[in-house]
Amino acid sequence: MAQEQATVEWRRKKRTRLLVLLSVAAGVALFLGANAHLLHVAFTSQPDCVPHSKAPEESDGKYRAAKSAC
Template identity: 40%
Template sequence: MITSTPIGRRGRLAMWIIASAIVLVVAMANWHLVYVAMTSQPECVSHLKLGSNGTASGAFSAAKSSCTPK
């Protein structure tokens, strides 16, 4: 016969504290990712353009640049 042991008030409180801490850590990590994504907008980076001088056959380059030439 299997008997269940009562968790008690302290055990339930400990479980709620642990669950709350896990939810808080996940929420803060997600907030940090959103914050970094919204605030770090890098400027245009120079890259090899398709068909430009110096690009070797088969070299990787940007498919379509969103930067306007200066």
């Protein structure tokens, strides 16, 4: 009887440990996948130029790019 209870307890601990490890692995995979997607989008997208003041004289209180690429 005591041996059966010990076996059940051991299986329960093993199952809990497995679930924790799988949860951690899934979280790490999700984190790495999200960061890989972020890097992919950052390197492959090229945003269009938006209208903005290009010279300090044209500012009229608006923001302007420090170094315009357009």
